[in-house]
Amino acid sequence: MTDDLSRAQRDHWQSTYQRNPHMYGYEPSEPAKQVADAFPTGGTVLELGAGHGRDSLHFAQRGFSVHAMDFSPDGLAQLRDRAEQDGLIDRITTTVHDVRTPIPLPDSSVDAVFAHMLLCMALSTEEIHALVAEVRRVLRPGGTFAYTVRHTGDAHYDAGIAHGDDIYEHGGFAVHFFDRTLVNSLAQQWTPPEVHAFEEGGLPRRLWRITQTKPR
Template identity: 65%
Template sequence: MDEQELAEIQRQHWQDTYTVHPGMYGEEPSAPAVRAAEVFRAAGARDVLELGAGHGRDTLFFAAKGFTVQAADFSATGLEQLRRASLARDLEGQVTTAVHDVRAPLPLADASADAVFAHMLLCMALSTKEIHAAVDEVGRVLRPGGTLVYTVRHTGDAHYGTGVAHGDGIFEHGGFAVHFFDRDLVDALADGWDLREIHAFEEGELPRRLWRVTQSLPR
């Protein structure tokens, strides 16, 4: 299976999953989003780009905290659920959505965002080359001094090395393909950035083992 075929299968799998399980992650924000909001606020950020927003539990949290949020995801189904939720909470004026595959360039101008948040987006079925390109795009759209907070499952996770192997550190379980990060990849993605924190934590069943990475552009 080539990269393009795997990407399309994953896109359809997420569409189907959001259709069958609307609001599947609940309404409470993720722990990384709560921490990211503190980091962004301390840095003086006002607008946040969220990549892999899904049905928007973290998007809505950022908006409720006063940030203007641009939410991007490759699932139109998830984003439609987000739009309905933002209307219900009277937050539609602070939230915009865009169907976007992170493999493509971001539809944003250079230096147009204060902060970027991506919870488990970079560890989806992306090749190492695609991950580097995505982080390069984040660096392009962030303003000088802007901050990226992202989370990824890592090679200490129990699912690493098991299930269906797709190569390049990608393994599939239950229809979901994950690219498991090692420390070398984190360090490589921080080249030219200020790597501020790598925080290990656990989430969900198994439990999943992740890193929350915070890095900023030079001013």
């Protein structure tokens, strides 16, 4: 993936949040509701690609301490405003962060990591591997990593503007579509991944919810 595409995607998301505040609403995603039960009660959750925070807010409501990261300052500002309104601001920390760079947290410092459709953004395979290595670094032994991605069975796969490396662009948004080979390669040095297929949205988008654990 080129730096130009990366910049274009960052600008596209930032302008999208500016034009459409709270664009996804504040009902949590189905994957967030499902994985919350697998996370340790009262633990610390890192959400990558938190956007305006519907899932981070859900984790905070469930009693978790949440560290929300996203590369959109506007999205995170909307998250903080809602957290203040809901009386959850003391459970949520936000950081503007580009996942192509190291996660700014110490080793073994969080109990769980959640990323809803973040890994299937406009990231190269090499960048995705580097990110998962960072997730493993910041997770405590026995910690859970749950993420969702669009896969190669999706209707938009192999259509639109091709950028190589299974990345295709539709309507200004670029997506890296996953196959099982990539999923399995990202689970090396983890427990075997649990993969659950689901659909979301009106197309519908076809996704996998993947859960894997850092060995103790």
